[in-house]
Amino acid sequence: MNILDKIIADKHKELVLKKLVVPVSQLEQAALFERENVSLAQKLKVSNTGIIAEHKRRSPSKSIINQGLNVQDVAEGYENAGICGMSVLTDGKYFGGSLDDLLYARAAVKMPLLRKEFVIDEYQILEAKANGADVILLIAAVLDREQIKTLSEFAKNLGLEVLLEVHNEAELEKSIMPSLDMLGVNNRNLKTFEVSTEVSKKLSEKIPSEFVKVSESGISSVEAIKELKEFGYKGFLIGENFMKTDNPGESAMSFVKKLEIKV
């Protein structure tokens, strides 16, 4: 079993328990359920920099990254840095995140928030909405076409945007459909942890132009972003590079400033 299989097996168990503790009706009654969505796709389309910065305490590939920070401080720092949106990892077992992280980030900032989760069930999309997300992630490596269609349409009906993540051509080909807003290419192979921005470059020409292209993982320099922009990418998801520092917001701010000079 690779790490992705293990995560998904755990998600199935987690969901059985969660549904017993918090019924759908409770999620639908949350005050944030009525909140109007802020579009990440629109922000990326008009931005010169396109940074989506992630809150990531630890990960299966890197173990501990930074466990000593307050998510609200990180969110405020990122917003002050002028980034386009924030990704909040909500998986507890493998990433040290929680839905509370999403809720606290929402309380702190106005910018679009992506719930970074291994979504396999509509219930998780309701949780995302109830806890202040604007965007959900769907990972093609763990979903078939029918599931991508059902889950993305469900999210769209709730007013959420959908970032669909792929890592190879087969995943991309099976996933293209109108209910997606952004197509993300993960430079990290989630089964082997190998990372290369060449993956984004190779897949770029296969992504239809109506989708906002996002390059994810392993990005740590403005030069890498400059190169990826030449392949049509408008969004750049960065986690560890900011989170490994004592002040991710300040790191993001100096990164954005350097990028503005270069682009």
Ligand SMILES: O=C(O)c1ccccc1NCC(=O)[C@H](O)[C@H](O)COP(=O)(O)O
């Ligand atoms: O990051 C991991 O080790 C990982 C392992 C298994 C599944 C997903 C994983 N990461 C999720 C992500 O996609 C990244 O957190 C995100 O793209 C940011 O990556 P980075 O800038 O390299 O921290």
